Amino acid sequence: MRVGYLQFNPRFGEVEENVRRALALLSGEEADLWVLPELFSTGYHFTSPQEARALAEPVPSGPTTQALLAWAGERGCHIAAGLAELAPEGVYNSAVLVGPQGLLLLYRKAHLFWREKENFLPGDTGFQVAEVGGVKVGLMVCFDHLFPEAARTLALKGAQIIAHPANLVLPGVAQLTTRVRALENRLYLVTANRTGEERRGGEVLRFTGQSQIVSPQGEVLASSTPQAEEAVVCEIDPELARQKRINPYNDLLSDRRLDLYFR
Numbered sequence: 001m002r003v004g005y006l007q008f009n010p011r012f013g014e015v016e017e018n019v020r021r022a023l024a025l026l027s028g029e030e031a032d033l034w035v036l037p038e039l040f041s042t043g044y045h046f047t048s049p050q051e052a053r054a055l056a057e058p059v060p061s062g063p064t065t066q067a068l069l070a071w072a073g074e075r076g077c078h079i080a081a082g083l084a085e086l087a088p089e090g091v092y093n094s095a096v097l098v099g100p101q102g103l104l105l106l107y108r109k110a111h112l113f114w115r116e117k118e119n120f121l122p123g124d125t126g127f128q129v130a131e132v133g134g135v136k137v138g139l140m141v142c143f144d145h146l147f148p149e150a151a152r153t154l155a156l157k158g159a160q161i162i163a164h165p166a167n168l169v170l171p172g173v174a175q176l177t178t179r180v181r182a183l184e185n186r187l188y189l190v191t192a193n194r195t196g197e198e199r200r201g202g203e204v205l206r207f208t209g210q211s212q213i214v215s216p217q218g219e220v221l222a223s224s225t226p227q228a229e230e231a232v233v234c235e236i237d238p239e240l241a242r243q244k245r246i247n248p249y250n251d252l253l254s255d256r257r258l259d260l261y262f263r
Contacts, residue, residue, distance in 0.1 A: 005212075113143035145191075
């Protein structure tokens, strides 16, 4: 199976152009599963809930999800991407997994970071998985990487790959924690981060790039520099993520001591 990520620098508020550029960058490579950054179509640094609402779109009927669906259908592939979702009750920092068969997953970010708490509702979908060509894929978004329960929940539900759209601003942190999450759960983890900076509302956010694909052994199979705008693809064997046993006596999931954890 070929999995890939897109690392690029979206321009705040330029939704149509961001979507066009993202798909153009993907067009030079082929993958079965692509992962795009968090809020890839809108940019990240919203200054008010009203601004987030103005740029958010319903899922799956909004133009960004529709563009992803059309592109995935034409290419016969799947795409996981982060976007601002407009729902009747408000706006979520969400991610979708789409493919030729339609919308497979909608995930609303559980762990909101920094000013996201002012502009988005906390996610309510829980952590779910869907099949992509017989391989189980789960979603988490950016700051979720610092909460071991997120990746572990997906692993317990059978995820072999975690698609991780991100807009990371803490240098080096997620590049470490995602290796640990992959290792402790014996699965692949594909982080698609963005590059560049956003200067808005008197504040500057600098995004760290360094997107990466990590193996079930915690090895970095592919990675990017902090500044590169590129689509990167890696061949993986999803069957390796079914094996949770690390020796004849120990299995990372069945050895859990649920009788002790919640005393």
